[in-house]
Amino acid sequence: MVDSQINEINDLKSPKGTFLLGHLPQFNTYNKHQVLERWVEECGELFKIHFVGKEFVVSANPDFNNKMLRLRPEGFKRFSKIDEILKEMGVDGVFNAEGTAWKRHRKPTAEALNVKNVKAYYPIILDKTKTILEKFKNYSQQKAIVNVQKEFMAFTIDITTEIAFGHKLDTINDKSNSFQNHLEVIFPMINARVTAPIPIWRYFKRKKDKTLDDSLKSIEKVIYEFIDEAKKRLAENPKLKEAPSNFLEALLIENEDVNFTDEEIYGNVFTMLLAGEDTTSNSLSWGLFYLAQHPEVVHKVREEAKEVYTEDAPNIYEHIEDLKYASAVAQEAMRLKPTTPQLYLESNKDVIIDKVSIPKGTSIILQNKVAQTHSDYFSNPNDFVPERWMASECPMHKNHAPNVMRAFGAGPRYCPGMHLAKTEMVALISTLCKHFDFKLEVKPETIRERFEFTMYPENLKITFIPVVPD
Template sequence: MLLDLRTITLSDLPSPKGHFIIGHYPQFKSSTKHQFLEDAVLTCGPLFTINLVGKRFVASAIPELNHRILKLRPQQFRRLPKIDSVLQEMGIKGVFNAEGEDWKRHRRLTAESLSTKKVKAYYPTVLQKCETLLHKFKTYATAGKQIDIQREFMLFTIDVTTAIAFGYELDAINEKDAIFQQHLEQIFAMVNERTVAPIPIWRFYKRKKDKQLQQSLHAIEKTIYSFIKHAKATLANHPERHQQPTNFLEALLAENNEGDFSDTEVYGNIFTMLLAGEDSTSSSLSWIIYYLSQHPEMIKKVRKEAFDCYPKTATPVSYEQHQQLSYANSVVQEAIRLHPTTTQQIVQANEDCTVLGLHIPKDTRLILLNRYPQRQDEYFDKATQFIPERWGADQCPMHRKHHPDIVKGFGGGPRFCPGMHLAMAEMTTMISMLCKHFDFSLSISPEAVTEKHSFIVYPENLYVHFTAVSSF
């Protein structure tokens, strides 16, 4: 950190050029707002302000400051209140948007329900969905079909998430029950749109898309509440499930043995899992394929590890085998460093406070540009290059600069993502399996693949070809 934050006053910070009245709103609401903010670091420095229709936000690309702010949640900083307002309007109250003591209640329950022990119990579900997608990709490879990899991974993660969330066998991979998936996509798109809207038009006038949102919310709510009722009956008839729940909903209800949480709160946490588990994991998997498609030598290295670990099976059939896939895990971590699904986090100060010498008044809104330092040579050697080896325990000494604590792919501080272990299990298993069975290459030039910011950042226009290998 080169700046002396003690000498800085927020009101004197520089700002990129914007509109006189609406400020930087046109750039911020676009699908490339993350790139606008990162570009502004080059012109304004690592600490600057933007104006969104009269509301000032402080943007920070200083990792030490951002790390400290994240550690001070939920006491001194919280999510932007508007996010909570939008979600609660949709009937969603869970660990994602809870704050203060209420958050601690939700966090305890969800953290235990997504612990390593529970993820190990969920692993057979992950494996089953991986094998289903493997079969589908084999048919694509035989036909020489170009694959929209982002969409295929989205269908995969929907299947995994709904099965683990409440035991719903959706089979989106094979294009079954597409209506449920379409409802989810409608909701996720509107969450993103409403959180950045300067005026809540939907509260005064219901547009067509607002009416469609209500229909989607009603359909999802009806489905989830039916599963809550079913899960309660299952636990009552099978008490052993309290110790060995088969899905996240059963685990939540089992942990809620004192009845501290209402069905509304249970519903909110199930929906939060759907919200967090679909787009983020599918996006990360897609970026991994993007990089591996340009590095066939890395595909071969993942493949060799797979054959060493599970030589006679198509997939790593046990959670213990998955844990041995160290190079596949490094590939995943490197993709998350370069392309985290959440490039920034927006928080607001609960009180006047001083962080690393910087005075931050109450209600100050801050945008933490977490991805920016992850791509800087100050923290990682050859920071813009895809080098999975930097994450190997026996390889780090060859890299003079390696600061894994800078990476915030799963957030940071007390509010880091509780689904991290599940997401890493999904991604590591999937990548190992695919590299064991296929070579793959981009169908278009790497430059033609672009980033798009919706609720998360995902690759657009990413198409690949899979070729089956004869070694298995």
């Protein structure tokens, strides 16, 4: 807990660092989240670090973090560097907007991703679930060792692109598409630039910076064409207003009240591509990481699937609501392996939280993973037990604090894609468990957490063994 004696940042502890560079050399490794976890062990839940003199507060206290997240947008904002980099790439959307601009973006985005609309998008999720199922059936016949992280990435890319603006891709079947190739250029560059100590590209364009510019131009062209087409469709077919077939249409409908410019619509469609792909596919990969080590859980998911639907996959959206155990599997995987283990905030004004005074302009790293795997909040915290999320079955209700879960953030800026992501995860987890057993082809300890823009399992290799029908 936060020490009640501490009331100034200057009084906070600090891990060991170097005099001039501070903690930068240790932090700038490829697994930043694990460095933070080690420091939490060394210094406790609240401490400070500095990068070449620039100070950062790190908090792993769930209550403290929750209060900061809830004080947005007035009290706190995202790190200004995120906005700087995205705007430079022409992206002005809900993720990087702040203050009143954020409020304008948030309402229509959240509406466009609400339960009613996700239900309308469900045929897209189902279609891609069946497509990847067929691919895995082929893999299982060939006894192929599958890099599931790559496969799930294709699954979420195809779904997100079609839901975002109606663009049909078939990345699952490796039908290479220039749009996809451009996206693959953009994502790592955003990651590299957000964490770059010096913005070299502003003074000198390297080959990769020029490639990025070309890709951004191509994506922009495609998205603007789709904006024009969607506007025409909505004008010609007013019925679409009741059940928009994609996010862009839903945004344009909501937009009748908000009056976004085309640039802002573009920014939000692009944001959705960015926010919805890696996060969901990496969470799915972690789900498979645990399922492959827990055949008893796979069996239970399969029994539930057989009770809920007779087809190959959950054929209607209502099935998803009934797949409570598959949903608990997804939740448990996100508790143990949140793909966004930390969030970055900056204070907009002087704030006092739990007797700690945070001056305006303080940069704060919110480490959320430690609490999700701590015995103060969950019994047997490192065990994979989906039952803990099934109220009537939970064998360990003694320590069960769902309110420390931050996999989707918290407060007014929590993830608006949460419902969509959970729907994708439940559909795929249930379908795969219905058809296959999973065998881990590498030792679990060789599967490492790897943090880039999000956290994913490196070296996850699995074979899919077909289930013999009853």
